[in-house]
Amino acid sequence: MDSRIEAPTGWLSRRTLLAGSALLLAPAVLAACGVSPSPSATGAATGVARQGGTLRIARPPASKAETLDPASSLSAYEYLGALYNRLVKLSAKGEIVPDLAESWTLSKDAMTWTFVLRKGVTWHDGKPFTAQDVIFSIQHILDPATKSPQAGVLSPFVDGNSITAPDANTVVFALKSPNAEFASLLTGYNCYIIPSGSAATIGTSGVGTGPFKLKSFTAAGPGVILRNDNYFGDKPKLDSIEFSSIADTQARVNALLAGQVDLVAQTNLDFATAKTVSASSVATVSSVKNAQWYPVPMLNTSEQFKDADIRRAFAHAYNPDEVFKLAVQGNGTIAHNNPVPPTEAYHLDYGLGYDPDKSKALLKAKGFDHFDVPIYTSSYDPVLSPLALALQSSMKAANINLTVTNSPADSYFTDVWMKKPLMTTYWYTGRPIDQLLNQIFRTGSSYNETAYSNATFDQTLDAARATVDDGKRKTLYQDAQKILIDDGGSLTPFFSDRITGLSKKVVNYSEHGFEFDYINIGLLA
Amino acid sequence: MLTFFAKRMGWSVFTVLLATVLVFSAIQSLPGDAASQILGQNATPSAVATMRQQLGLDEPPVSRFFNWLGKALHGDFGNSLVGGGSVAAEVGSALVNTSLLAGITIVIGILLSLVLGLVAGLTRDRWPDISISTLALVGMSVPEFVVATVLVLLFSIYIPIFPAVVIAGQNASLADLLPSVWLPAGALICVLAAYIIRMMRTSVIDVMDSEFVRTAILKGNSTSRVVFKHLLPSAMLPTLNVIAMNIAWLIGGVVVVESIFNYPGIGTLMIRSVQTRDLPTILLITVMSALTYVVCNLLADFAAFLLNPRLRYPRSSK
Numbered sequence: 001m002d003s004r005i006e007a008p009t010g011w012l013s014r015r016t017l018l019a020g021s022a023l024l025l026a027p028a029v030l031a032a033c034g035v036s037p038s039p040s041a042t043g044a045a046t047g048v049a050r051q052g053g054t055l056r057i058a059r060p061p062a063s064k065a066e067t068l069d070p071a072s073s074l075s076a077y078e079y080l081g082a083l084y085n086r087l088v089k090l091s092a093k094g095e096i097v098p099d100l101a102e103s104w105t106l107s108k109d110a111m112t113w114t115f116v117l118r119k120g121v122t123w124h125d126g127k128p129f130t131a132q133d134v135i136f137s138i139q140h141i142l143d144p145a146t147k148s149p150q151a152g153v154l155s156p157f158v159d160g161n162s163i164t165a166p167d168a169n170t171v172v173f174a175l176k177s178p179n180a181e182f183a184s185l186l187t188g189y190n191c192y193i194i195p196s197g198s199a200a201t202i203g204t205s206g207v208g209t210g211p212f213k214l215k216s217f218t219a220a221g222p223g224v225i226l227r228n229d230n231y232f233g234d235k236p237k238l239d240s241i242e243f244s245s246i247a248d249t250q251a252r253v254n255a256l257l258a259g260q261v262d263l264v265a266q267t268n269l270d271f272a273t274a275k276t277v278s279a280s281s282v283a284t285v286s287s288v289k290n291a292q293w294y295p296v297p298m299l300n301t302s303e304q305f306k307d308a309d310i311r312r313a314f315a316h317a318y319n320p321d322e323v324f325k326l327a328v329q330g331n332g333t334i335a336h337n338n339p340v341p342p343t344e345a346y347h348l349d350y351g352l353g354y355d356p357d358k359s360k361a362l363l364k365a366k367g368f369d370h371f372d373v374p375i376y377t378s379s380y381d382p383v384l385s386p387l388a389l390a391l392q393s394s395m396k397a398a399n400i401n402l403t404v405t406n407s408p409a410d411s412y413f414t415d416v417w418m419k420k421p422l423m424t425t426y427w428y429t430g431r432p433i434d435q436l437l438n439q440i441f442r443t444g445s446s447y448n449e450t451a452y453s454n455a456t457f458d459q460t461l462d463a464a465r466a467t468v469d470d471g472k473r474k475t476l477y478q479d480a481q482k483i484l485i486d487d488g489g490s491l492t493p494f495f496s497d498r499i500t501g502l503s504k505k506v507v508n509y510s511e512h513g514f515e516f517d518y519i520n521i522g523l524l525a
Numbered sequence: 526m527l528t529f530f531a532k533r534m535g536w537s538v539f540t541v542l543l544a545t546v547l548v549f550s551a552i553q554s555l556p557g558d559a560a561s562q563i564l565g566q567n568a569t570p571s572a573v574a575t576m577r578q579q580l581g582l583d584e585p586p587v588s589r590f591f592n593w594l595g596k597a598l599h600g601d602f603g604n605s606l607v608g609g610g611s612v613a614a615e616v617g618s619a620l621v622n623t624s625l626l627a628g629i630t631i632v633i634g635i636l637l638s639l640v641l642g643l644v645a646g647l648t649r650d651r652w653p654d655i656s657i658s659t660l661a662l663v664g665m666s667v668p669e670f671v672v673a674t675v676l677v678l679l680f681s682i683y684i685p686i687f688p689a690v691v692i693a694g695q696n697a698s699l700a701d702l703l704p705s706v707w708l709p710a711g712a713l714i715c716v717l718a719a720y721i722i723r724m725m726r727t728s729v730i731d732v733m734d735s736e737f738v739r740t741a742i743l744k745g746n747s748t749s750r751v752v753f754k755h756l757l758p759s760a761m762l763p764t765l766n767v768i769a770m771n772i773a774w775l776i777g778g779v780v781v782v783e784s785i786f787n788y789p790g791i792g793t794l795m796i797r798s799v800q801t802r803d804l805p806t807i808l809l810i811t812v813m814s815a816l817t818y819v820v821c822n823l824l825a826d827f828a829a830f831l832l833n834p835r836l837r838y839p840r841s842s843k
Binding site: 056058061063064065073074147218219220221222244245246247248250251252254255257258259260261280408410411414415 | 688786
């Protein structure tokens with residue numbers, strides 16, 4: 001129930017892909033800079049939810065190896081936010097707000113972070129929550145045996161022994177290198193806090209501090225959670241939530257239309273299906289603005305795209321209006337090849353626009369009358385193939401011939417992504433700029449899908465991280481964007497809205513980033 | 526007759542073995558393996574290597590195949606690479622669910638299509654035949670996912686009599702499945718019946734034209750006696766093979782229909798196992814499907830033997 005797209009073919013969730021990057025969030029300062037609010041759901045009914053009731057959610061099944069251990073790459077994502085809490089979470093405006101931590105302070109050199117924990121919190125099994133649980137949870141993520149995607153994100157800054165608890169309600173992180181945005185790392189969905197010593201059992205017990213407690217759970221199957229009346233925050237409206245696993249996207253939508261479920265999680269409805277759902281008497285759709293980002297990475301290490309001029313020629317070669325209309329029927333925002341969303345506080349209003357003559361001239365200067373290259377796509381997501389076809393037709397005018405090649409969805413992200421010179425892919429927007437730039441474009445980073453490597457760019461990012469002054473940091477992040485757009489290698493035609501299907505009985509459905517509102521969602525009075 | 530069956534049995538065993546070899550090789554040639562599929566894209570190469578070792582995927586394929594075969598011959602089909610549970614138990618429970626679906630489909634489907642085929646054959650070129658044949662042609666040409674979708678639209682959404690999908694999952698009880706089994710069965714019957722009706726109609730027409738039926742009619746036998754005593758046994762002969770093939774198809778791969786209805790059977794399990802490259806599960810499903818296929822064919826041959834005197838007394842006896 002986050003705003004990621006599910007894998008239409010089953011368990012190999014895009015979540016796995018996004019997990020490592022899981023959200024360094026926009027720091028609180030961003031909101032203070034007067035940023036427009038992050039996208040949140042529109043179209044869902046709001047109003048008075050009645051107390052009680054059971055919400056039925058259909059989700060795509062993960063594998064049989066699925067677990068409730070939030071640190072795992074195979075965590076049953078939809079349960080996590082209901083069962084557990086993190087130290088900090090992300091508000092709809094992109095601010096970092098308290099969850100289990102009441103407050104936090106950062107040393108002047110950005111090397112030491114101190115979190116003060118909420119008092120009086122109890123686990124679902126009745127035991128009190130303490131600082132030791134926090135230390136255990138982070139150590140569990142960092143433990144190589146856990147194989148947590150978040151380990152690679154946290155380990156450059158923290159190791160298990162550098163976390164201390166001066167008292168039961170205080171946790172201190174002594175970092176290895178300065179990071180003024182460290183708290184944002186802890187909003188990742190692998191960073192939920194679990195009870196001390198529970199590593200072996202958490203995968204099935206699901207004991208957390210969250211608003212719901214586990215009644216039953218089957219890997220890749222059905223499960224039930226019940227309201228936790230001892231929850232420290234506002235209590236949920238619902239009595240319980242029933243989850244069912246339905247692999248096929250069409251089957252999930254059928255279940256919704258037939259009234260067997262109330263909400264389909266992790267399903268981005270294609271526009272035709274969205275129309276069918278909207279026309280139904282029992283269901284409706286809700287749209288999350290600019291929730292997805294559809295880049296076409298050009299592999300910098302490939303023969304075709306090692307030259308920055310060729311990459312620029314591609315960036316100028318397509319008509320964004322045309323591609324935007326063809327691929328997503330205008331649902332979203334044109335990006336002009338800047339991967340940083342316009343809603344991001346540090347967004348730089350700059351991009352490479354449509355200019356086929358310039359494109360042709362750049363190619364000509366490199367000795368090309370025309371340029372032929374395959375573009376890979378798959379049915380993994382409903383937008384990928386229309387995007388490839390739209391680019392193919394739009395780039396013809398610049399003498400660029402794309403051959404659209406369809407690959408099997410179940411191995412697309414293991415065999416095509418980061419391997420083929422040109423392919424379509426997507427990400428969920430809502431990650432803060434520091435994470436976006438460091439994880440997807442920094443030299444050698446795990447999700448560097450363009451294999452981009454530029455020392456100046458990397459140094460600019462390091463400088464930004466070490467800078468506590470907000471204004472200076474903004475300038476540095478904008479410098480980095482300029483370098484990336486001029487020299488990088490990702491075509492970013494647009495940001496696209498995400499469409500979810502839900503029953504008309506559901507009120508106050510809201511989600512943003514990796515946050516789902518389990519407290520206010522309910523059924524119509 | 527014994528030699529005939531010994532030969533057929535030999536070929537059957539060979540067919541099953543060949544199927545496992547082919548499927549094993551096919552899975553080997555797919556990109557990625559269970560280790561990389563389980564760990565996902567963000568796995569470090571060392572994590573994948575460790576996982577591969579744990580799962581025994583680092584051994585050469587040929588030795589892995591014979592290793593599997595040796596154990597399989599002793600009834601040990603191993604554990605799932607993904608869930609870790611017994612493959613036999615998992616495939617077994619899926620097979621039970623599919624058998625319920627297949628059983629209902631077969632009983633209703635075959636009875637319905639034999640009757641319709643007979644009526645069509647007996648009323649050749651008149652309105653009952655024309656309407657039945659047209660329907661059968663439509664059933665043959667429309668893919669099962671379209672039939673399934675239309676059925677859901679009609680009977681789950683417009684007139685909500687049946688559930689659109691099974692939401693109870695792999696451990697669904699009979700009580701969970703019973704209300705949900707009718708729509709997938711209906712979709713399967715539409716496709717299955719079309720072929721049997723066509724075959725039955727043709728063979729009824731052929732037999733009606735034959736001399737012995739004409740003789741039986743001229744001898745003054747009642748219509749029902751002609752139909753049941755003379756016509757049906759002969760007309761059933763060629764139809765049996767079509768029925769056998771369709772039953773094998775049903776048990777082996779109702780993949781599309783199961784997927785649309787989220788029906789927790791062998792087809793759904795197969796799709797998921799292929800996606801995760803869970804080889805032991807895929808191989809056992811292959812064995813079961815191939816077995817079903819050869820057993821159905823053997824039974825069809827055997828039934829043909831009983832129905833056809835000419836096969837029972839081959840000319841070689843002269």
